Structure formats: structure tokens, C-alpha cells
Amino acid sequence: MNTQLECLPCALGSTLRLVRTDIVPPHMRVQLMRRISAFLAEADYSLSPPALGREIHRLIRAELGNPDPYREIKAHFNGLMLDHEAGFRELLTSSSDPFDTAMRLAIGGNVIDFGARYQFDVMETIRGALDVELALDDSPSLREALEAARSLLYIGDNCGEIVMDKLFLGQMAVPERRFVVRGGPIINDVTIGDALAIGIDELAEIVTTGDDSPGVVWENSSEDFRRQFHRADVVISKGQGNFEGLMDVAHPNLYFLLMTKCDLVAASIGTEKGSYVVKKGKSAEDV
Amino acid sequence: MNTQLECLPCALGSTLRLVRTDIVPPHMRVQLMRRISAFLAEADYSLSPPALGREIHRLIRAELGNPDPYREIKAHFNGLMLDHEAGFRELLTSSSDPFDTAMRLAIGGNVIDFGARYQFDVMETIRGALDVELALDDSPSLREALEAARSLLYIGDNCGEIVMDKLFLGQMAVPERRFVVRGGPIINDVTIGDALAIGIDELAEIVTTGDDSPGVVWENSSEDFRRQFHRADVVISKGQGNFEGLMDVAHPNLYFLLMTKCDLVAASIGTEKGSYVVKKGKSAEDV
Structure with missing residues (x-):
């Protein structure tokens, strides 16, 4: 786009x-x-x-003259979500469908975005995500793809939200899991330090895009990232920035999980702004 | 401001x-x-x-290369409100307080503003204005001032809305009435042609600010306008642009009628965005 x-x-x-x-x-x-x-x-x-x-x-x-202006904002949201981690885990334990519950928390967490104009009450939105209707729901296909997968590339988006990404990753019995962070500080997007601080490395190998764009920009990403992208059996891409960068990149099992935060992206998906979306990406034959 | x-x-x-x-x-x-x-x-x-x-x-x-890009938008809203003029007149005839009803229509009509970010459904807003609570209501003082006045300067704002300004003017038994328009085309603000098209000249002498700012800017206004302003017993100023330009100009009987369309103006008045306001301006001793 x-x-x-x-x-x-x-x-x-x-x-x-x-x-x-x-x-x-x-x-x-x-x-x-x-x-x-x-x-x-x-x-x-x-x-x-x-x-x-x-x-x-x-x-x-x-x-x-500040290499990471959003550092404190990121720490704040990581801390806030870590404070709620035990509560979220209880939700999963008591859920009749922990995968669905964790996925909804992970999409709801996408509310945490200091870059977007569309601002939300964080905790209220995350609670609301548990039973909101998804505007587009390709999650049955995502589950199927994950069951058959040997390798998963999970592309993170913002701080805070990554606590829920960790819980969601815990629901996926894929042998090889990689979690992608930005190659350098950019807005409140997740970087290596943030991912380590909330312990994602216990569940996945942390890799970077090799780029400090607030979303994957294919041309700017490292060779290594692009190789990881192509060889993963399943790719999960969180958030609007990654969607904007990857919507036209082909992969047999690419899934976008996001909350739509502007009219243009919402319209390109065919939903309203503020919708929850699980959307399968384009395959080679589509592009 | x-x-x-x-x-x-x-x-x-x-x-x-x-x-x-x-x-x-x-x-x-x-x-x-x-x-x-x-x-x-x-x-x-x-x-x-x-x-x-x-x-x-x-x-x-x-x-x-277009001296009046909003010409068609202005004609559209003038026409729309003229289509409703008879209905508005009936409202006044059947009202127990025609001055209050006309004043509310005039404030509600301030919704018509192509320049502001805050956009509304025009007819719904105008109907709602009839019984909305005014966030600030100096209208008792305005009525009193009008009863004692020999001369009135009524500073218009946008096209469409001027149809209601005309109805409101009809409720004021002030001998000398002047209606102020912009000195040249600017956004959808009222100019001489618009005022004549809806027949305001039947109720008031039409004068201009001598300036094409979307709101009275004191320094840019003509000598003639400033003289009219100072010699009028009562000044009514419609809309946010005129408020921004005149909020710090002293007059013993200056009244701002507006809908607040941005957070900054709303905060300076002490209300929320989207509020209906009748606010007395500053007197010489306040500035």
C-alpha cells in the first residue's frame, strides 16, 4: 500500500x-x-x-538527539500487561477454547499503539475482545495450517501487546517458532530488549527485520528476514503496519491478525475502522 | 487566540x-x-x-486558479436551508418562546462548516438543537441588551446557517440592524452574494469585514467594520472563527453564539467539543 x-x-x-x-x-x-x-x-x-x-x-x-524517545512509553505498556499476565493465564485455563481466547487477547492487545490516531481504553478494549465478533475470521484455516506446520514465523508489532503474543504462542505446538521484532527503536514497536524483557525467548527464537520501519517493509528488510519468511510453514503478522507492508507479498500460509486503525486500511480489507480481523494473505497465484 | x-x-x-x-x-x-x-x-x-x-x-x-472553490457547496447549503425555511417558521409560530427557538436554530445551523474537522449530520443536529442543554447560556443578558438597543451588529459565519440567522434577526426589534459578511470568498463563509440570495437585506443592512479571513481578524478588518463594531449597542458574533478573532476584543455587549468544533476552543470556553454556547464577551474592564 x-x-x-x-x-x-x-x-x-x-x-x-x-x-x-x-x-x-x-x-x-x-x-x-x-x-x-x-x-x-x-x-x-x-x-x-x-x-x-x-x-x-x-x-x-x-x-x-534521542535514539529511543518512546522507551518509557514502551516500558509502561510492557509493565501494565505483565501485571495482567496472571489474570490472562487464568482466562485461558478456564476457557473452553484457549486458542480462540488467546488469539482474541492477542488481537485486542493490538489496541496499544502510540502511533495511530485511533486511541482506545486499553483494558476495556482487551476485555471486550473476548467476545467481540471478528469482522473477518480466517482462524479455522490458521488453526489447520498450524497443526500441520513444522515452523512458524510470528511477526510482532507493539510493546504491551507482546505479552499476549507470548500467551498466544504458548497455544501453538509448532516445533520451530521464531518471533520477529524491529531491527531498531521505532515508535512503541517491539525491539529485542522488549521481547527479552517479557520472556518471549522462552517460547521462540527472537529474530529481527533488520530494519527500523514501524511495520515490515519488504525492500528494507534483511536478507535473513526474507529467507525466514519464505521458509516458514506459517507466518502470523500482527498489526496494521505489518499488514501495510506485507499485504501484497505472497506466502502459502500468511495470516494477518490486527485491529483496523484507519479508514483506508479498513476499506482495503472491507471492514469498518476498529474491527478485529484474522485475514489470510495472498498466495503465489493471487499476486 | x-x-x-x-x-x-x-x-x-x-x-x-x-x-x-x-x-x-x-x-x-x-x-x-x-x-x-x-x-x-x-x-x-x-x-x-x-x-x-x-x-x-x-x-x-x-x-x-479558482477564486471561489466552495461556490457550489455554499449554494447547496443555502438551498437546503431555504427548503426548510417554511418549516422553521412554523416552529417559531408554534413556539412558546420564539426568541429561544430561533436562537437555538441559529446555533444549531452553525453545524454547517466545511472547514472544521468536526462533521455533523446537518438536519439531525438542527432538530436536536431545539432542546439541547446550552453548555453556557448568557442569553438572558443578551435579551436584555437587545431590548435596550438601538443598533445591532450581527456577524455571520457560514452559508446555510444564514437562513436561520435571518429568522433569528426577525425576532429582534432593534431599529438599526447590520449583518456582517466576509469581504471575499473564503471556504463556505457567507459573502455579500450569499446574504442577498437568502434575503437578509430585507431585515438588515449588509456590511463586510473588508477581509477574506474565515473569521473576524481585527488587524485585517476595515476601518469601517471596526467603527461599526464599536458604535453598535449590541454585537452578536456567530461561530468559532469569529470567536477566535474577537475573544479578546472589548465591547460592552458582545455575545458569541457558536457550536464548539475543536478541543482547544472548547477548553478555552470551559466546555466539551460539540457544545452549544451563548457567551458574553469581554468588556473594557476585562481586557
């Missing part, structure tokens, strides 16, 4: 949300908004939104 | 709404969004939002 004109006010709004936190010193706020406005005036709109997001956040980090 | 950083994504979003109509030819859409992004990067944020809006829309008109 290319950057749409709709992404421009959205990108400026996302910068504004950062500017209105303590992370940006008051004397730098105007300068940062001017800098990103100027960037948007000249940017290459043929890039996908996560590829554009990479450029914007490289500029923000450079302007701030 | 100065332009706030919050106004930047909002201004870009407003441009986008125009870009997504047939008014902007497809081949000019990217160019227009780039032009306004570049303008915002360099703009003088000490200007008030309507003063900034003037600069943005001068650029838009120049880029499009």
Missing part, C-alpha cells in the same frame, strides 16, 4: 501526540512540527506508510 | 477534505497537499487560526 494523502494529516497528528508528552522539551515543539511538515511537503508518497514512518521517526530522533 | 500546534494537522485535514471533492482536479491533489504542508512548515504561528486560514485559502485559490 502506497502512502495516501490521508496519511499526511495523520502523520502530523501522530507527531503532535509525541510533542504533547514530556518526551519533547517545550522549546523544541514548534521546531519539530515545522520539521515534519516540511518533510511531508517533499516526501516520496510512493513509499508504504511504514516506510514513510521510518523516515519521519529517523528525523524525530535526530531532532531530539 | 494564536495558532496552536494542534491546528496544523487540522488545517491539513481540512485541505484534504477539499482535495477529496470534485473541486480539486485529480492531477492537482498531490501538489496542493504538498503546497499546504510546505506553507505550514514556515507559517507564522502567532497569527490567529482565522488569519492563518486566510493565508492557506489564498494559496489554495491561487493553486487552483
